Amino acid sequence: MSGKKITISDIAKALGISKTTVSRAISGKGRIGPGTKDKVMDYVEKNNYKPNMTAKALANYKYTGDHSTHNLAVVWPDDYSAMEIPFFQKLIVGISEIAANYGYDVMLTMAADDNITGLKRIIENHKVDGAILTRTLVNDTPAVYLKERGVPFVVVGSTDYQDILSVDNDNLDACIELVEYLLGKGLKRMALIGGSRNHIITRTRFRAFREAHEKLGLKVDDGLVYLDIDNPTKLDDALQDILSKKVDGIVCMDDGFVGEVLSKCSEAGIRIPEDIKLASFYDSTFLENTIPPVTALRFNDRNLGAVTASSLIRAIEGETVSSQMLKNHEIMLRKSTE
Amino acid sequence: MSGKKITISDIAKALGISKTTVSRAISGKGRIGPGTKDKVMDYVEKNNYKPNMTAKALANYKYTGDHSTHNLAVVWPDDYSAMEIPFFQKLIVGISEIAANYGYDVMLTMAADDNITGLKRIIENHKVDGAILTRTLVNDTPAVYLKERGVPFVVVGSTDYQDILSVDNDNLDACIELVEYLLGKGLKRMALIGGSRNHIITRTRFRAFREAHEKLGLKVDDGLVYLDIDNPTKLDDALQDILSKKVDGIVCMDDGFVGEVLSKCSEAGIRIPEDIKLASFYDSTFLENTIPPVTALRFNDRNLGAVTASSLIRAIEGETVSSQMLKNHEIMLRKSTE
DNA sequence: TTGTAGGCGTTATCAG
DNA sequence: CTGATAACGCCTACAA
Secondary structure: OOOOOOOHHHHHHHHOOOHHHHHHHHHOOOOOOHHHHHHHHHHHHHHOOOOOHHHHHHHHHHHHOOOOOOEEEEEEEOOHHHHHOOHHHHHHHHHHHHHHHOOOEEEEEEEEOOEOHHHHHHHHOOOOOEEEEOOOEOOOHHHHHHHHHOOOEEEEOOOOOOOOEEEEEOHHHHHHHHHHHHHHOOOOOEEEEOOOOOEHHHHHHHHHHHHHHHHOOOOOOHHHEEOOOOOHHHHHHHHHHHHOOOOOEEEEOOHHHHHHHHHHHHHOOOOOOOOOEEEEOOOOHHHHOOOOOOEEEEEOHHHHHHHHHHHHHHHHOOOOOOOEEEOOEEEEOOHHHO | OOOOOOOHHHHHHHHOOOHHHHHHHHHOOOOOOHHHHHHHHHHHHHHOOOOOHHHHHHHHHHHHOOOOOOEEEEEEEOOHHHHHOOHHHHHHHHHHHHHHHOOOEEEEEEEEOOEOHHHHHHHHOOOOOEEEEOOOEOOOHHHHHHHHHOOOEEEEOOOOOOOOEEEEEOHHHHHHHHHHHHHHOOOOOEEEEOOOOOEHHHHHHHHHHHHHHHHOOOOOOHHHEEOOOOOHHHHHHHHHHHHOOOOOEEEEOOHHHHHHHHHHHHHOOOOOOOOOEEEEOOOOHHHHOOOOOOEEEEEOHHHHHHHHHHHHHHHHOOOOOOOEEEOOEEEEOOHHHO
């Protein structure tokens, strides 16, 4: 474990040749005699030489003007509710896989709409070549910042901002499809439970809920729509309200709401699906094993991550890429809506 | 959006002063006239100058011999089962928070015991100063690799290897406590369901299960221990077997097993807790809302991540740190064991 | 095929 | 208080 860092000059000196020759032997670029090359490679092997990537990058910059790090930033929301759902985790696995294929590594950072210091540090220190925002916001501070800095980035989800590269599941269609299915079963008074209205996904889901009703000439009762439910207390209150209102169906925007709904119904002696049908706009393995299992929309998050990563990398490398909407959903019909 | 990268020499030329002076103004080191400094800072502001970190690092290396990146690697297991549980997600949030406090950023990479190419690339390209392994293995390829490369690292969880820095929850004590509680309720035939035996955590939990029995002069029936349950099929088989064997309790090593247990019991007309008590060695919000809610051990994973990160950073910065066992658990008694 | 020389952007030394 | 200069490790035109 000799702590001494060895450089190409050291090798050159030891072998009685010039730095240039050593550099050529190692990089494989330029003509070089086979004997010389072997000699160098031998020495490299024996003395465990590792090139100094910093110096390499600096020298390389001179010729190519390229300052790339081969790193991508993935930005996670840092609110508590996001930590409980596996979406972001699956997404990043998909991202990592593709990134690795292209020789990129992944940096992870948290950001809230009112605190993007972590992201700023990474960008300003040139630690990444581009970024992926894993949640779109109505008031999207991170996106605005990246755009203004001229950093390539892709958002996962839809956005109202112009000229922003995005990759999204076909959430709108998927949600409409599910709600239509429920309305088709004759449901008349469905409640809707969802999270922050500052998340684009919440708006999209709400819009789908409305549009499905409209398509069938029905109208949504706004008194049955519960948004901005972002903590257990609000959820409890909403549920109490809902159960007192004689609804015949409950749609949860996220799987995270479902457990509580089931347990409250059970306590209140309300049977699912006999008395109330229940469905979720987002599936997870957990919903397969609830009693009863709950109908939900399943998306392939890992695939979504993969597509996003490849879009970003292609954008970084100068290709022209455009936003995509993935046909990526499946309705998992389960007992809760039978 | 002037693509031109501006350097310290550009500033010097524009202002008719020397590079040295500009450097001093920006770094704040060395004596410099206040007027000059303001002039420079003004220009920096107006022309949006950002230092080239690569060059900075190289120059810095010359004097301090320090090659640090201010990045940490976090290594996730890349098997499918890990993706479903929020443990790793919570852990990394804790890690990120502390890292940010110390001015470090986080790189994420996946590794399996038989595939650590991602980790290798990050280490060999000097992209990080140290690493955190989020799962310990009996046959720990990543740990062996890092040790042999001389890279500072910390493992989350206990390990059999010597001289490895680790931070862990008091899993053994916690599990013993829970099992003792169950035995204290008079249970005589408890089944145990767990994951891969190559995970140290599985061994620890199994050991706790045994030791709790021994403390009360009881013996574990090996026929009721189901390990290496790493896919739905195996779980189904195990459960079928268990339910045919007249057990009076089931302990799941992880919350991921619980949903399936509950639904199988319900199908079979077995009541919990009346016929069989149920508990889990790992809690999650989901277990609060199952029917019935399930008794489980709750650990503060975010805190675990935070402690791990601070250990690693202190190790990187040359302090002597030692392995820690956190007193970090709480038994959440719920209806499933009443 | 190989060597010489100069430069990437920055910082610290040392002289003015 | 300020400026010229060398150096960090590597790479590539250009010369030999």
